Amino acid sequence: MNRDPLTNILAFLAVIVFVAIIGYLLGRAKRSNKQKILEKFLNGFAIADGQDFKEIGAFAAMSQSFIEPLCILAKGYAHSGEFEKAIALLQSVLNHMPKSNKTKEVEVLQSLADIYTEAGMLMRASETILSLLKIDSRNIDALNKLVILREKQGEYEKALEVLDVLEELGRVDNGSREYIKGLLELKNEKKPTVQSRYFDRIELQNAIFSNESIDGLKAASDYKTSLDLLWYYNKPLNSIVFENINSAKNGQDVNDGAPFALKLLAKASNIKADLRFSYKCEICGHEDAMFFGRCPKCQNANSCFVDASVVQKTNIESAMFT
Numbered sequence: 001m002n003r004d005p006l007t008n009i010l011a012f013l014a015v016i017v018f019v020a021i022i023g024y025l026l027g028r029a030k031r032s033n034k035q036k037i038l039e040k041f042l043n044g045f046a047i048a049d050g051q052d053f054k055e056i057g058a059f060a061a062m063s064q065s066f067i068e069p070l071c072i073l074a075k076g077y078a079h080s081g082e083f084e085k086a087i088a089l090l091q092s093v094l095n096h097m098p099k100s101n102k103t104k105e106v107e108v109l110q111s112l113a114d115i116y117t118e119a120g121m122l123m124r125a126s127e128t129i130l131s132l133l134k135i136d137s138r139n140i141d142a143l144n145k146l147v148i149l150r151e152k153q154g155e156y157e158k159a160l161e162v163l164d165v166l167e168e169l170g171r172v173d174n175g176s177r178e179y180i181k182g183l184l185e186l187k188n189e190k191k192p193t194v195q196s197r198y199f200d201r202i203e204l205q206n207a208i209f210s211n212e213s214i215d216g217l218k219a220a221s222d223y224k225t226s227l228d229l230l231w232y233y234n235k236p237l238n239s240i241v242f243e244n245i246n247s248a249k250n251g252q253d254v255n256d257g258a259p260f261a262l263k264l265l266a267k268a269s270n271i272k273a274d275l276r277f278s279y280k281c282e283i284c285g286h287e288d289a290m291f292f293g294r295c296p297k298c299q300n301a302n303s304c305f306v307d308a309s310v311v312q313k314t315n316i317e318s319a320m321f322t
């Protein structure tokens, strides 16, 4: 059977965890002569080797040193898309682990919330974070995650409430408040009052799609917000971005403030060059297929900009667009 490397690593990790558990149980069985514990484990292992991972978490109750490897194993399953196994395993660990160790319980709840988030189960993820906050109400990492979850769920008022708590704890806001306020305004069908490339771009896109005039819109004079949209725009427009795009397309010099790609294109107009666009985070460099309001990697709000690079026009595209 051909298996991908990640599956092999997971299988290997599972074996390490199970061997550790067997070793522990053999020692324990020898000491206390409780062979039944070992039998129970082996039965559990047979089931676990198939689909049901619920029994395995019971070993978290026997030794706390199993909790961490079981969490790593669960994360491994989640990364390979086996969310059901990952969740069943962690829930079982939570059900069986001693409640006296609050630090470990918080760690497991954090892992479980991450897996729910990765699986797109946002409601469950929020509930898990709330359980965690009942134990550790000042957990900054959990509060940050709750802001993002509330935002993804469209519960902007609740997200702002969590930001209040974070600010009371002395955390500096990274633009989240303004961004979420803007999302709330959009939800209430108001024009966002906050200064942001993201909302400027939405305004520009809406105007283009509904065939309204885009003259004077803020985004139309900012390369980082609109370079790709204005590249394909074909009506007369009073905008510095638009003027420089046309100059570059015609092999004429562009302004000093224009992006490097336009300057290069102006010089390369005789060699069938084209622009390729990507959407990048100014803070962490993450690149995405679409313009984003909040960076999916570093979670900063309003850090996205349109980046352009010069590429050679392919024959297919030349045929399509000329």
Ligand SMILES: [Zn+2]
Binding pocket: 281, 282, 283, 284, 285, 286, 295, 296, 297, 298, 299, 300, 303
């Ligand atoms: Zn980022």
